[in-house]
Amino acid sequence: MAELSRLDYVEVIGQAQGHTGRTAAIYQIGKGAGHTIAVDAGSTVIRYRATYLDGRVLLAGIYPLSSGQRHMSAEISRMVDQAITEVLKAVMPEWGPLRAIGVAVPARVTGQSRLVQPDRELWTFDGFTPPPGVPLVLENNVNCAAIAEHNYGAAIGRRDFAFVQVGLKIGMGTVLSGELIRGQNGAAGEVSHIPFPWSANERPQPETLEDYLGVDAFMERVRSDWPGDDLPRDSLDLFERASKGDVAATDHVRRHGHDIGRLVAACVAVIDPGFVVLGGGVGSLPLLLPYVREEIARLSYSTDIVTSTLGADATLLGIGKLAAAHAQADLIDAVNG
Structure with missing residues (x-):
């Protein structure tokens, strides 16, 4: 815990005293642990949220699409880019580093950098390029909703x-x-x-x-x-x-x-x-x-x-969970390495 505190990955927010024994410190995620951005690239709207790794919300928003879209499209790609750009412009120093971006997509996901469409041709985010050095976590939107229901719902x-x-x-x-x-x-x-x-x-x-x-x-x-x-x-x-x-x-x-x-x-x-x-x-x-x-x-x-x-929040909560897990694993590897 001392090493995590030194790196500002955790911070003391209080103390707890039981009936017997020593006083225990109460910790929360520190700003050094940074934050993640989660995006639900939905079929009718794009939802986005920036959070600390423990889920505390820093910024959230929503963009409607021009029409319902059953598959990935150029418009969805552009709106994802717009949402993430909006968050990056709003970043405050106390948020700490951006550790990961998670995007839930209405498509099959075969890896961390590409999607497969129903016609079986590869499709990438033509209108979106993640910031250099920031991991991009992709997952199918319905899988994300299942993850959220499993953890929160x-x-x-x-x-x-x-x-x-x-x-x-x-x-x-x-x-x-x-x-x-x-x-x-x-x-x-x-x-x-x-x-x-x-x-x-x-x-x-x-x-x-x-x-x-x-x-x-x-x-x-x-x-x-x-x-x-x-x-x-x-x-x-x-x-x-x-x-x-x-x-x-x-x-x-x-x-x-x-x-x-x-x-x-x-x-x-x-x-x-x-x-x-x-x-x-x-x-x-x-x-x-x-x-x-x-x-x-x-x-x-x-x-x-x-x-x-969880309603309409399910997918966003799920991809947020995955992005935070990815970021936490990287931090643990860095501390242990």
């Missing part, structure tokens, strides 16, 4: 669980025996690639399940089947009407809940996690939960289904 203490995201996109993050499962190609949990539809006279196409379950297609079905002219403005309006007892809205929420239940049943059939957290812009809405549970009970094994407790 509904899955604390669980060794086996799945996080299923339903919103503009669909995805799954899986933790088994306490470890995040990424797969050989970084594609574990890419449930948008489950063949759909599957029948004697239909041939599945890539990502058709996501085309069907995503919020845009869901709302198209709602509007095409709506009984009057007073169409719901968006999914939140639809769910608000359902919560007030609107029959048509409730019917569509029930159908979508059953559809999501079928997706979860497919996941349960493969990994049998015993516990599933629903998240995403639509999946995290509590009104869906009884219908998802209803379909799981009909189709699959006994599985506890709950709604995310």
